[in-house]
Amino acid sequence: MLRFKIEKAPAPVWFRTLIPFIAIVVTFIVTSVFIIWAKANPFTAYYYFLIAPLSNPVSAIEVLVKGTPLLLTGAAVTFAFASGYYNIGAEGQLLAGAIAAAGLGMVLGPLPALLNIPIMLIGGFAAGMLWALIPALLKVKLAVDEVVTTLLMNTIILFFISWLLNGYWRDPVSHQPQSATIAPSTVFPKLVVHSRLHLGFIVAVLVIIIIYFVIKRTALGLQMRSVGLGKDAARFAGVKVGTTMLIAALVSGGIAGLAGVGEVAGIHFHLISQISPGYGYTGIIAATLGGLNPLGVGLAALFIGLIDTGAQTVSSAMSIPIYLGNVVEATLLLVTLSMFVLQNYRIKRV
Amino acid sequence: MVAIEMKGITKRFGPVTANNQVDFRLEQGEIHALLGENGAGKTTLMRILYGLYSADQGQIFVNGQRAHIVSPKDAIGLGIGMVTQHFTLVPTLTVAENAVLGYIKSFGVNPHSIQLDVKAAADRYGIEVRPSALIRHLSVGERQRVEILKSLYRNARVLILDEPTAVLVPQEVDVLFETLNRLRADGMSIIFISHKLYEVMTICDRITVLQDGHVVGTVKKTDTSQTELATMMVGRETFGVSRQGERPQGEPLLLIDNLCANDPKGFPALKGVSLEVHTGEILGVAGVSGNGQSELSKVLAGTLRSTSGQVTVASENLTCRDPDCFTAARVGRIPEDRHEGMVGELTVAENLALENLGEFIHNGLLDQKKIMAHAEKLIAEYQIKASPNDHTRILSGGNMQKVILARVLSRSPRVVIASQPTRGLDVGATEYVRSKLLEQRDRGAAVLLISEDLDEVLALSDRIAVIYEGRIVGILTAKDATVTKLGLMMTGAREAEHAAIQN
Numbered sequence: 001m002l003r004f005k006i007e008k009a010p011a012p013v014w015f016r017t018l019i020p021f022i023a024i025v026v027t028f029i030v031t032s033v034f035i036i037w038a039k040a041n042p043f044t045a046y047y048y049f050l051i052a053p054l055s056n057p058v059s060a061i062e063v064l065v066k067g068t069p070l071l072l073t074g075a076a077v078t079f080a081f082a083s084g085y086y087n088i089g090a091e092g093q094l095l096a097g098a099i100a101a102a103g104l105g106m107v108l109g110p111l112p113a114l115l116n117i118p119i120m121l122i123g124g125f126a127a128g129m130l131w132a133l134i135p136a137l138l139k140v141k142l143a144v145d146e147v148v149t150t151l152l153m154n155t156i157i158l159f160f161i162s163w164l165l166n167g168y169w170r171d172p173v174s175h176q177p178q179s180a181t182i183a184p185s186t187v188f189p190k191l192v193v194h195s196r197l198h199l200g201f202i203v204a205v206l207v208i209i210i211i212y213f214v215i216k217r218t219a220l221g222l223q224m225r226s227v228g229l230g231k232d233a234a235r236f237a238g239v240k241v242g243t244t245m246l247i248a249a250l251v252s253g254g255i256a257g258l259a260g261v262g263e264v265a266g267i268h269f270h271l272i273s274q275i276s277p278g279y280g281y282t283g284i285i286a287a288t289l290g291g292l293n294p295l296g297v298g299l300a301a302l303f304i305g306l307i308d309t310g311a312q313t314v315s316s317a318m319s320i321p322i323y324l325g326n327v328v329e330a331t332l333l334l335v336t337l338s339m340f341v342l343q344n345y346r347i348k349r350v
Numbered sequence: 351m352v353a354i355e356m357k358g359i360t361k362r363f364g365p366v367t368a369n370n371q372v373d374f375r376l377e378q379g380e381i382h383a384l385l386g387e388n389g390a391g392k393t394t395l396m397r398i399l400y401g402l403y404s405a406d407q408g409q410i411f412v413n414g415q416r417a418h419i420v421s422p423k424d425a426i427g428l429g430i431g432m433v434t435q436h437f438t439l440v441p442t443l444t445v446a447e448n449a450v451l452g453y454i455k456s457f458g459v460n461p462h463s464i465q466l467d468v469k470a471a472a473d474r475y476g477i478e479v480r481p482s483a484l485i486r487h488l489s490v491g492e493r494q495r496v497e498i499l500k501s502l503y504r505n506a507r508v509l510i511l512d513e514p515t516a517v518l519v520p521q522e523v524d525v526l527f528e529t530l531n532r533l534r535a536d537g538m539s540i541i542f543i544s545h546k547l548y549e550v551m552t553i554c555d556r557i558t559v560l561q562d563g564h565v566v567g568t569v570k571k572t573d574t575s576q577t578e579l580a581t582m583m584v585g586r587e588t589f590g591v592s593r594q595g596e597r598p599q600g601e602p603l604l605l606i607d608n609l610c611a612n613d614p615k616g617f618p619a620l621k622g623v624s625l626e627v628h629t630g631e632i633l634g635v636a637g638v639s640g641n642g643q644s645e646l647s648k649v650l651a652g653t654l655r656s657t658s659g660q661v662t663v664a665s666e667n668l669t670c671r672d673p674d675c676f677t678a679a680r681v682g683r684i685p686e687d688r689h690e691g692m693v694g695e696l697t698v699a700e701n702l703a704l705e706n707l708g709e710f711i712h713n714g715l716l717d718q719k720k721i722m723a724h725a726e727k728l729i730a731e732y733q734i735k736a737s738p739n740d741h742t743r744i745l746s747g748g749n750m751q752k753v754i755l756a757r758v759l760s761r762s763p764r765v766v767i768a769s770q771p772t773r774g775l776d777v778g779a780t781e782y783v784r785s786k787l788l789e790q791r792d793r794g795a796a797v798l799l800i801s802e803d804l805d806e807v808l809a810l811s812d813r814i815a816v817i818y819e820g821r822i823v824g825i826l827t828a829k830d831a832t833v834t835k836l837g838l839m840m841t842g843a844r845e846a847e848h849a850a851i852q853n
Contacts, residue, residue, distance in 0.1 A: 005404070213715070221716075222716060226693045226696055229693050229695035230689075232690050234693060234704070235653055236651060236673055237701075237705045238652075238677050239674075
């Protein structure tokens with residue numbers, strides 16, 4: 001008789017790449033209960049969830065649209081986490097970028113788009129950095145826990161947006177609290193006509209590639225990793241721990257700011273307070289799902305984009321409650337994250 | 351009677367065979383040493399016995415019965431207790447609470463009754479602890495006693511101690527040995543993992559020597575000698591590298607002037623230390639641990655800010671500068687704790703390059719080829735048993751120390767600050783490190799050797815400074831230094847004299 005045993009050792013690489021797929025199967029089994037409860041066929045539901053969005057170009061492009069802000073917030077979180085700086089504030093930094101984009105979009109009108117769009121990107125990046133600056137300085141200078149401060153900064157900026165939109169940025173024409181529409185020359189060009197896919201997607205993919213190279217291949221990246229993995233040893237070897245962390249935190253904020261620019265200049269064209277349904281937080285999930293490897297994070301962000309799109313398809317196609325889509329989405333994330341424990345074990349024949 | 355018998359134990363980790371057909375017998379009522387160099391497989395064997403690893407092959411018998419131990423719970427059930435180097439105590443709980451933690455099953459805990467209970471157990475085995483004391487208020491030696499008590503409270507009859515003296519100061523070692531003798535008298539069987547020969551010869555009845563995962567032999571203490579054990583351990587009979595001959599004193603290179611610094615709790619640990627280290631000499635700093643050595647090495651590594659005083663290297667002021675300034679001034683630093691110098695999760699190649707990253711940049715990117723070539727060269731030159739892409743954390747203590755030596759010494763530093771450079775290393779690695787330090791001296795570097803190992807200081811130093819309570823009580827030349835003199839100074843003899851004069 002064959003006997004097997006489980007041993008604590010890194011799982012083989014082929015198995016690790018399988019984990020997300022196993023998670024999909026497990027989630028399917030778990031959530032089937034709810035789908036059957038809602039009197040629908042779970043197999044059909046899953047078809048709409050995972051396959052249908054990719055079966056036609058229109059919704060496949062929508063997956064990329066949904067994935068765009070997540071690519072950026074995922075990248076932002078990954079960059080900070082790599083240096084051991086736990087930036088939970090990508091949401092707030094995204095909103096700072098959105099504010100900058102809306103503000104610039106309103107004043108930049110007369111200039112040509114070729115000039116305006118880089119200004120929008122730089123402005124959003126700078127705004128995200130600025131919003132990340134206070135918690136980063138508190139961390140580096142006074143060792144204040146960044147998890148708490150970055151999180152609190154998210155709430156502060158939401159109130160700030162609310163103040164802007166109900167006060168002097170409020171568009172007098174609209175019934176909703178929103179800012180005036182940005183100038184056409186500041187709008188991101190579409191990548192595919194009649195779709196919502198905009199320049200921001202290219203920016204996001206570039207950012208993922210750039211941070212991959214920065215983290216893996218540059219001196220800054222090695223210093224960041226050394227600080228993240230062993231702060232004292234890094235300091236001993238002469239790495240400027242504070243400066244490295246500060247750079248990582250600020251660049252992270254800047255990248256998150258770019259996500260906000262994309263949402264304003266590519267999707268909404270004005271500032272609203274609900275411009276982000278928690279992209280900053282979902283970015284943490286994408287970063288974790290992707291194992292903090294920029295390329296993995298990119299895939300994870302697009303995958304979350306897929307189930308986001310699928311959640312809408314499934315509820316409209318099968319007239320089951322829309323929140324069931326959210327349940328499946330949440331379960332999948334929970335299961336995948338739990339399954340990551342498996343990568344620490346391997347099965348051996350005794 | 352045989353308490354434990356392990357037969358034909360084999361354990362592999364990937365390509366490495368940690369234990370190869372190991373047979374081991376522990377008699378009841380004996381203290382049995384497992385002796386071997388780092389990486390010889392001592393700890394692996396004991397982790398198998400305690401259920402932390404499972405053997406690939408082999409059988410374990412406890413009191414003559416075949417035992418299947420797959421978790422520490424099984425081991426505890428069979429009366430086996432283990433005290434590891436890293437204690438598993440909760441600092442915010444009391445001694446009594448720690449002793450019963452995870453063992454009592456009742457929902458409510460009456461602090462008074464468990465304290466009485468634990469006190470009774472402590473008294474029975476003659477272990478001095480106060481059951482109501484909080485762990486965080488205890489010294490390392492006391493914590494170790496609590497760990498032992500914890501095992502005893504769980505009715506252990508076999509106690510495994512993994513390098514118990516590595517963390518202790520000499521006085522605490524004496525207390526530990528008294529405790530062990532008492533336990534042996536009580537019929538307990540004790541396995542004592544060590545690589546320190548004289549300790550093994552002091553406390554143990556029988557000694558099993560491991561080398562590269564297999565048993566070299568088991569001998570009675572009465573039938574052997576330190577020299578024979580050393581030969582068995584390393585397979586060669588050389589012991590001790592030492593300084594050859596006198597050298598004329600060179601130029602002063604490292605100047606430490608009236609240096610003061612605080613310990614992590616904010617109390618003064620260095621109270622005006624002044625030293626001069628000349629080119630081509632080793633200046634040893636001897637002292638009982640905890641007299642400021644740690645702070646001195648940290649200030650000289652740039653990781654601790656001094657509160658006053660000056661550090662100068664060849665007239666360059668390095669007071670309160672960052673570690674990279676020390677590297678730039680060609681000061682090579684070997685840290686007190688190896689793990690403080692190496693990022694465990696980075697590769698050997700990355701750690702070797704980390705101090706001088708500027709040299710490995712090509713067109714803004716890291717030059718991977720150069721980093722790898724650099725690592726391969728140093729690995730060969732310093733005989734490091736690792737490949738460049740290994741994570742540093744998996745290296746044995748000796749190899750990790752060689753990585754640090756390679757990183758520091760390959761730069762031909764003008765000044766070398768070596769703090770406890772051979773602590774926890776086996777005979778072979780110790781010898782290697784010492785010979786490398788002597789090489790630096792002969793090359794003309796100024797070497798400051800901060801060590802609690804008096805033999806090491808005596809063997810290597812041209813001059814010896816003794817540190818006591820944050821002050822240098824005196825400096826002797828190698829010629830004048832004797833163990834007795836140094837020993838007296840290490841207890842602060844100079845201070846006592848002063849006090850006597852002033853009265």
